[in-house]
Amino acid sequence: MRILLAQNSLYFPSHGGGDKSNRLLVEALAGRGHVCRVVARTSSFGAAEHEQFLGELRTRSVPFDSSGSDAVVFRLQGVEVHTMTRHPGLRTYFAGQIAEFKPEVIIASTDDPAQLLLEAALRAETPRVVYLARATLALPFGPDCAFPSDAKTEMLRRSDAMVGVSEYVADYIRRFGGIPAVHVPISLLEPGPYPALGRFENEFVTLVNPCAVKGISIFLALAEQMPEVRFVAVPTWGTNEADRQALASHSNIEMLPPVDNIDEILRRTRVLLVPSLWAEARSRIVIEAMLRGIPVIAANVGGIPEAKLGVDYLLPVRPIEKYQERVDEQMVPVAEVPEQDIGHWRHALTRLVSDREHYRRISEASRSAALEYAARLSVRPFEDLLARAVQAPRSSPAGVRRPPTEHAEHADPLESLSPEKRRLLALRLRQKSTGEHSTKTVAPPESNRGFPNIEASTGSKLRLFCFPYAGAGTSAFRGWAERLPKGIAVCPARLPGRETRLKEAPFENMGLLIEHLAQAMAPYLDRPYALFGHSMGAAIAFELARALRRQMRPLPALIAVSAARAPQFRWNYTPAAAPSDEELVEQLRRLEGMSSELLESPELLKFALPALRADTTLYRNYMYTEEPPLDCPIRAYGSLDDPNVTREHMAAWRNETTRSFDLKMFPGGHFFIHSQRTEFLEALSFDLNGFL
DSSP states (O other): OOOEEOOSOSSSOOOOOOHHHHHHHHHHHTTTOEEEEEEEEEESHHHHHHHHHHHHHTTTTTBBBBBBBSEEEEEEEEEEEEESSSSSSHHHHHHHHHHOOOOOOEEEEEEETOOOHHHHHOOOOSSSEEEEESSTSSSSSSSSOOOHHHHHHHHHTTSEEEESSSSSHHHHIIIIIOOOOEEEOOOOOOOOOOOOOOTTTTTEEEEESSSTTHHHEEEEEEEEEEEESSSEOOOOOOHHHHHHHHHTTTTEEOOEEEEEESHHHHHHHEEEEEESSSSSSHHHHHHHHHTTTOOOOEETTTHHHHHHTTSSEOOOOOOOOOOEEEEEETSOEEOOOOOOHHHHHHHHHHHHHOOOOHHHHHHHHHHHHHHHHHHHHHHHHHHHHHHHHHOOSSOOHHHHHHHHSOOOOOOOGGGGGGGGHHHHHHEEEEEHHTOOOSSSSOOOOOGGSSSSGGGGGGTTEEEEEOOOOTTOGGGGGGHHHHSSSTEEEEEOOOOTSSSGTTOOOOOHHHHHHHHHHHHGGGGGSSSSSEEEEEHHHHHHHHHHHHHHHTTTOOSSSSEEEOOOOOOGBBBBBBOOOOOOHHHHHHHHTSSSTHHHHHOOOOOHHHHHHHHHHHHHHHTOOOOOOOOOOOOSSEEEEEEEEEESSSSSHHHHGGGGGGGGGEEEEEEESSTTTHHTHHHHHHHHHHHHTOOO
């Protein structure tokens, strides 16, 4: 195949994880015999930038041709690279390369959020277009989106295939974009062998790219509280002058420059810290360190759990939620960092740097898991995906694929920023566009940790308390606030044992959980509210309403339940024996809409099973006791294709209310609230509107 990569950032040399991953991916394709070309750019344009770039190539002994007026051309590992340095006519040059090179496949990615290169790719008549999603923040849809755009979302749908860098990212695309994204390996590794560098005697506890979003506050606090430990920071794109001064003020922190060969840093690293405070798409450095036997202590956010491969030391953090209305000298929005509880971080690090035998076990487990992962890692799945895209019919005729709007070459000021900075700026602008102007992050009180969004609901007309299905957390309801009527505050429950409450033991008794939730909700029943629950969450919502009635508290304006049998079916119910892990997975497999990637991945299942098992235990042991019907309306939502929860099961909910009842049925399986998200939320909006 003839393959052209559209790289709206620096392809080589670079130290960013996404740029490095794109390079290794294309080099692997070239190594498989494909003819590969790249069109890329420097971070800014001009004569000085041009000369600096040539100096970088000379330093690395890379021959180049700079005789052309438009781009510097060189070959690297079998790939022909065209890098724009002097002027910003990237889209025009890229379109010219399409005509000259005549690729069969064009690879575009989220490093081009303005979609200038994607637009040019979609205008071409012959090549298939495959889109790589390396960050949720750069996509034009969903709760992380700063610039929602139906036109840009439609442009992505015209791609012939979409690939997420992790299952976390692919799931985001499927859930919020309605696009059938897949996850196959697109973050490849340098060829081995990988030296075993993890040693208890190594010098440093290391943080790469120390800045607010990468958790410098945790890093500094650890250095402050552990003066006997030597730390090292490797400043890159996010590190500003204030960060450097803060690092320099600690006598036990040194700074090292970034390097092309990560082994130069890892061979001096005792423990790697990845305390990110924003949702990482995956985190390349985690795997790179583990391959060398370096223990990694990382934040439990975004796609990092997938990178950790089930090895210990995945710790909770309080993610950044607010940014000030200004940027620093690095053009990075200034974050308001929530106060972090570093007790578990200090405990983990103390044990790793003081217990030689424990260090050895974690080092060996890390290296073993990463080597096994690397042994299976291959460009072949992505290569096969490209081959299928080339052989399949076009996603739509060339004329229809044409994007609906024109863009001037210099129209988007985001093009002057690196991909990472654009993602951060996206967060700030998203907050501005939704009215979140406060420069101070208000931490939810300890008593509200079960409803993390509750403080933002003070101006609402109605609070919608949402309870998830087994194993899920607040992310099950991401994006709902934007789709429901104005005046409704979506308040998802975060149950113990998941997300930022991982350290808390999950409830396995429905009565105790209901008591816990009723206490947490009591201060927030000062205005109309509704309860929603899906599957297990429906039972929680129902029992919570009955508990609040017994406490003589206000009843909900509405109870909304989905994909759950009416509670009478558990009258005189005898719980079945607890299933084995294999039986539980098989039960989940029979639920249409359950992630097949989760069920087929031992690594992901290892993360998911504890919460799933606790919740299924809670739900399996739940028994219904008869009480008078509730004096509040009930709306029920079911699936036409769920063999375990039929229309009759859903219709029986009418017996639990003295007020109005309605049932709506949707196509799709047990998780129709995701597969039929638009239609379902329209129905829920209609039902809630009557109570505003």
